[in-house]
Amino acid sequence: MSEPVALRTEGLCKRFGSLEVARDISLTLPLGARHALIGPNGAGKTTLVNLITGQLRPDSGRIVLDGTDVTRFSTAARVKAGLARTFQINSLFPDLSPIEAVTLAVCERAGTAGQFWRSLSAHGDSIDEAYAILSRLGLGDVATRRTRTLAYGQQRLLEIALALATRPKVLLLDEPAAGVPKGESAELFRVIAELPKDISVLFIEHDMGIVFSFASRIVVLVSGGVLLEAEPEVIRTDPRVREVYLGHGAHG
């Protein structure tokens, strides 16, 4: 192996009855990489993320995280091993404030969330760490407001904050820009650009602006199988990719 690999999938297969949603998917995500996963709707991108994070069990294949075979691990165990994700549709805690939500994630990571005899304010370090994550993402000013009152773009950023609180080695971003109005996406771009270099990122995106700005390598998924995996320039000019995206001329 030439470079260290953060995440590897080997021959992942999954079918629901006669519907094959994942066909022999083998991917490699090197350490510190920024890879993008693209494909038309229904290609199975979110399914793949669900397989990697453990929400779905594959019929066959392996998932190796930083050298450890995590195929049999539960979702929470994979998070503990360093694999985090964000959700395409916000999955937040509506009545908690951002600082509470991220502090919760930090405490769960530190294993101190079960200490029912200690007041929350005694976990000063965890609160500080949570606040640091929030302010890095530009959410410092709204940290004490209720999550449901935040603007949609801020909620998308909170999604990422929750994932970052688990100190992941591998981060899977599922359409981070989905639904974010143009005016708020600049902040999102900045956050993605400033993600620590030691975190390896795989993101699903339809927004070709983000894809071509950040991805060093692009994987094209069609009907559950990998069509092509190459550098952005190759993908941009490949005729098969063009054909798959026919009718999506508004993008990229």
Place this chain on the structure above:
Amino acid sequence: MVGQVAVILFDGFAFGMLLFVLSVGLSVTLGLMNFTNLAHCAFGMLGGYVTVVLIRSMGVPFLWTLPAAFLAAAVVAVVLERSIFRLLYRAGELNQVLATIGIVFVAAASAAYIFGTGQLPIQLPAFLRGSFEYGGQRFGLYRAFLSAVAVCVAALLVLGLEHTRFGARVRAAVDNQRVAQGLGIDVDKVFAVTFALGCGLAGLGGALAIEIVGLDPSFGFHYLVYVLIVVAVGGLGSIGGSFIAAALLGIADVAGKYLVPGLGSFLIYLILVAVLFVRPQGLFGRR
């Protein structure tokens, strides 16, 4: 001895069939719309009282009161669904449980006020009274009638589900509501009709129950527990599951009370907990 077993099985099966008619509606609507309607047996009580009033005050023959009980319960169900229940669909499980329990309270109190707290007996037509003999044992005619009605209902339901367009829509909506809606199925209307049908069946069950277990204002509560057990054990949204679970529980209850009178309903609670522990989705439910 064998004769005793046969009678227990027969009586137990009949009781189970009664439970089936009472429960099948709840199983389907829970599986369809995830709406926890604990007032389901109150519709049964309504059907029962409709039958009682028709027989005692108006001399209507028993068999004619059965469709009347069904219709009355179905109509009230439609009214309640359009007014109160639809406000609860998004309200979360706890609120559904509480609001529907509140409705049972109101129904039971109203019944007690109107009809008094005692059981009201009815006169069955002559051909349903008494028993018939088979293999040296006597079996109740009414229980046989009850079982036959329930089996017919089950058959009609299954045929309806499998072979009518409406049935296909119900199956689609139970399977995957969002996709069904996307296919142009009016899920709202499917549910409203299914709900009315289910509550109507509960009303029918209430009418049928009078002769077997008696009717009084606590019917809505007492049989709610049995019905919930049937639905939970059988699995949500499954007609076959309700049938088998109801038969199983009916037989277990009768057998338990007959063989070990001190333990009362112990046996069915035990079955409930055991089944749910091993298969939380019930015998035939989907996870």
Place this chain on the structure above:
Amino acid sequence: MALTETRPMQARAWIRRQSRWSVYEVLFWLAALLPFYFMPTYLTLASQVAIAALFALSVDLILGYAGIITLGHAMFFGLGAYCAGLITKAGWGEPLTGLLIAGAFAALVGWIMSFIIVRVRHLALLMITLGLGLLTAELANSMRWLTGGTDGLQGVDVWPIFGRYDFDLWGYTAYAYALVVLFLGVLLARRLVNSSFGLSLRGVRENLNRMPAIGSPYRRHLQTIYTISAGMAGVAGALLTQTTETVSLDTLSFQRSADVVVMLILGGTGRLYGGILGAIIFMVARDQLSDMNPQYWYFWIGILLVVVVLAMPGGILGGLARLVGKRGA
């Protein structure tokens, strides 16, 4: 430099503020002393209310904070009640240790049950709590040799507290005892709710699916709170036994399980004092209307339930909070 430094401290300060004693809480506990001086004839009722409040608090911990819907929690109330009674019959009538033993017993049973509880959801969860509650009641009914059956446990003899304070007919000792235990229960609940553990419970309630995604062993958390809640309910049951010196089957009844849920909905779930408020209103109303035909009582409770669910889903405290514009639990 100074401006950016204060921000983390503001976050810490905000979190500390969430768990501060509010002025209303202090006033409440002061008001709880009133019955001693102004309503001495109602002291027995007051201790019943305090016991119901403690039971309601125990249910709020799992229902309001963790989102576990239960229709069978009286099981633990009754187990604690019978345990406390049986301990005195075995010869040990000291109330404080009896209380602790009964609570520990109920907690143990709760812990065993919690393994099933956290593995099911929705209807299956409702049915398991209901089924186990009914099962326990049936068992108690048939084990006449142990529980006294429908006659209840006779000969419960409780020694004076600290050797000095006897449980007199006027109810001073009983109410003081119940009130102190309730206060301790609330202190425990406050600490629980305002800890990181409480935060994870709220996480479970708000978005269960997100919890594994942040690496949370949420099933373990749920087991912990269920055990604590069972213990607290057991303590409440034991209190009833010790203050009334009897135990009867209705401590295990479905009626009691349903009543406590009504109290919680009335007062508002997930707000710590909702159960207490609901208990006060429910018990006082039932006492004042006790000569009313029971049919009427349940008719109006039914209407109340439907109205509260449709119009005031947060209960009374929820409505008040909306009025004042405060945030929820």
